[in-house]
Amino acid sequence: MRRFKRLLPRGRTLVTTVPYLWLLLFFLVPFVIVLKISFSQSAIAMPPYEPLLHWASEKMLQVQLNLGNFAFLVEDNLYWKSYLNSIFVAGVSTLLCLLIGYPMAYAMARSNPSTRNILLLLAVLPFFTSFLLRVYAWIGLLKNNGLVNNALMAMGVIDEPIQMLQTDFAVYIGMVYSYLPFMLLPLYSNLEKMDLTLLEAAADLGCKPWQAFVKVTLPLSLPGVIAGCLLVFIPAVGEFVIPSLLGDPGMLMIGKVLWTEFFNNRDWPVASAVAIALLLFLVLPIMYLDRAQNAANEEGERT
Amino acid sequence: MLEEFTKETGIKVNYDVFDSNEVLQTKLLAGNTGYDVVVPSASFLELQIKAGVFQKLDKSKLPNWGNLDKGILERVGRHDPGNQYAVNHMWGTTAIGYNVKKVKAIDPNAPVDSWALLLDPKWSSKFKSCGISVLDAPDEVVGIILAYLGKDPNSENLDDLKAAEDVLMKLRPNVRMIHSSQYIDSLANGDICVSLGWSGDILQAKSRAEEAKQGVEIALSVPKEGTIIWFDMYAIPADAPHPGNAHAFINFMMKPEVAAANSNFVHYANGNAASVPLLDPAVRNDPGVYPPPEVMNKLFPNLARSADYTRALNRTWTRFTTGK
Known part of the structure; x- marks a missing residue:
């Protein structure tokens, strides 16, 4: 020993x-x-x-x-505008992921163990297909004569196709869809480990279920929420593929700006800055x- | 074709495809790509030659050099003086592809033979609803606008660039897509009805539309104001591990029957004069592939620009794509 x-x-x-x-x-x-x-x-x-x-x-x-490269970033408003817009888009995507992911993770964590494993498998199932392919699939769904528009027209809900592709809406769909598992998994592993007797104690002390959720479950799951948000937010800020495939070409994203500097301007120093x-x-x-x-x-x- | 080369020479070919010239260029500039032969466009090749990326061709190892078209060699010489570093693989134009029925339905008098169709807001606004796409290629689009304005398409004058930007900004609200490959499908299935695109891609959209039998009819037009003639070139990196094999490969591609088979397959013109009699008549007689002499005379090269101008150009382009 x-x-x-x-x-x-x-x-x-x-x-x-x-x-x-x-x-x-x-x-x-x-x-x-x-x-x-x-x-x-x-x-x-x-x-x-x-x-x-x-x-x-x-x-x-x-x-x-x-030092000129860093000075250049301050001089031209293109750069800080794209930083801000990327942070905004990533922030909204993270919030949407949290709003959708939390109830999902909660339901998964509280379901009985045998269905829990199936649900977990379903949550990671998209990873078996290439990320790029899944984003391309959204093009097929959202385009003017794509599945969604055709279905809505066949049902008589709309007369003319709605322009969904090349809009911010399509970008958020793509972002939330692609990053949801990164929110789901840390939340799930946190909620699953929670001691359920704490909720019983809260009930014994006179808490209604929603009060117990707000006072016990939510604060205890905070580390999971933070982990999930960071896992979604950080890659989303630099995201380049989803906006360029699904979004409006006018959407300013820092990933795209970086690409332009590196590949189109052939200016590696500014790109690095x-x-x-x-x-x-x-x-x-x-x-x-x-x-x-x-x-x-x-x-x-x-x- | 690659199999036949292997059969003939015993050299095995590993084949990579790049989604853009920019990506290939970045790899080449970083060095040690391990490639023996690369195929950049001439405007990129021009700069890469200056950066010292390539080795000079050993013409004694290229006995098929005599098959090359003199006119194309001369045009390529604007990018590669003396034709020292590269051999033309395919060439084409930057042109207008349009949906014949939809354009006719909107206005039967639409000037499909002129850049005004896209560059005059009077016309572009009419086609906004049925969809306009533009290549994500700042140098080419700005060059074309300068030609439309009667200026030198390869001008590096910033006032000219400003004039082109004014045209771009008026076009912007009417454009749905700024992309260099997605438009092929969109044009073919009718989501987009006017495209500024590359000739071979437009012809590909045309044949896809015919195969789909959805009633979409695509036509290609080389506008009367003239347009860019571009070249895809074979070249050998300075650090190529097997320069001997590289020469054998390029020489093989310069055989008339090989060049003809390539053109018949991709619907691009080649720079091989000896291959013309072997071409499929549908390719040889297509004015979209081999334009008639009066159109050829109006084609201009897209030359490499200086670093400072490129930065200004791409900044203009960002203002165009974002619309502000």
Whole structure:
């Protein structure tokens, strides 16, 4: 037993090194490369930007930092407008996912164990088909002579097809449809683990069911809500495929702006600056949120 | 065709398709693609040559060079001076594709032989409800507008760009789709009725509409103000692992019967003069594929633009797509 205990910290370090190593290799190193490019200047060359470091003379290594790319992002209103619009679209999508996902997760968590597994399987079933293919399927459903319009016309609800494709409505459908499982799963795993005797206690103390939900279930499920919202919100901000396939071409999204900088303007430095700015906009508030939540949790544990 | 090449030379071909020139260009500029042969469009190739992406062709390894069309070689030379780096695979135009019946029903006098059909708001507003699509290709669309305005289509003058932007902004409220591939299906099934698109794609929409037998009839028109002639080019990356095989492949593609079979299949013209007698008459005599000489004289190249102009152009394009 004592020997086991002595081994324990070493095992623990080993286990925690793996994720850190992963983050270092696949997050920090690429981030530093992108950061480096963002301080460079575009050029007609391979790769299409100037090197940051170059030998001015045999003994002098010069570093050339170009801050112009970040200044450029502030000068042209295109960038902050697209950031804001992306955050707005992602926010609305997250809210819709939460409104639809919460009752679904709740129903799944409270159903009996055998149906629960089937429901869980159904929730992840869409992942068996390629994401791109599923978005294309929505084109078939929503287009002017697509399934939805044809069905509505056949039933006599409408006389002329409604323009649904290439509208914001189609984008929200695509976003909510694609990201709903990311909301559903963390909510479900949280709600499923909840101690049901707490609800009985609440009832004993005179809570009506809805009061028990608001006072007990909802606060306890908050970590699940936050996890689900982040899992939906973060990829939704950078989403590029859904708006470009289903949305109006005029919809300003930061993912599209980044694409234009990288592929059409061939300006890797500005594209990198856009990516870094997006990361900072997203990561800093989330880190703050995380810290605030941890502080609140510690507070809660102490009292 | 690739199988036949393997049968003849014993060289196995791995084949990748790119959804756009931009994606291919980004890969090429990053380097080490591992490709032996790539097929960018000439306007992209022009810049890639300057960036040092390609190696010069060894013409002693291309005995079929003599089959190439002199006129096309000369036009391609605007992009690749002296034809040192690339061989034409296919070429085509940027044109108007339209739904014959729907356009006629809206106005029998619609000028389908002119860019005014799209660029004059008087006309574009009439076709708004039945659907207009425009290629998501800023350089080509702006070049065409400049030609329509009687200016140099390859101008890098920012005042000219401003004039083109005015035309774009008046067009914007009447456009439903700005995309470079979705319009093929939409045109074929009648969701869109006027498209600014690539000739081969429009002809593809036409044959899809015929196959579907839903009564949709698509026609292609090369407007009288002239339009872009573009070229898809074979070239060999400087870091190609097997340049010998690459030359063998390009030489194989320059055989008259191979070039003819390719054109018969995709309905694009090729730059191989020796292949013309072997073409399917339906392809050879289609003015949409091989335009008559008076139309050929009005075609202009889409040259690569400077980085500064490209940025201004794409900024204009963003204002156009977002409508503000």
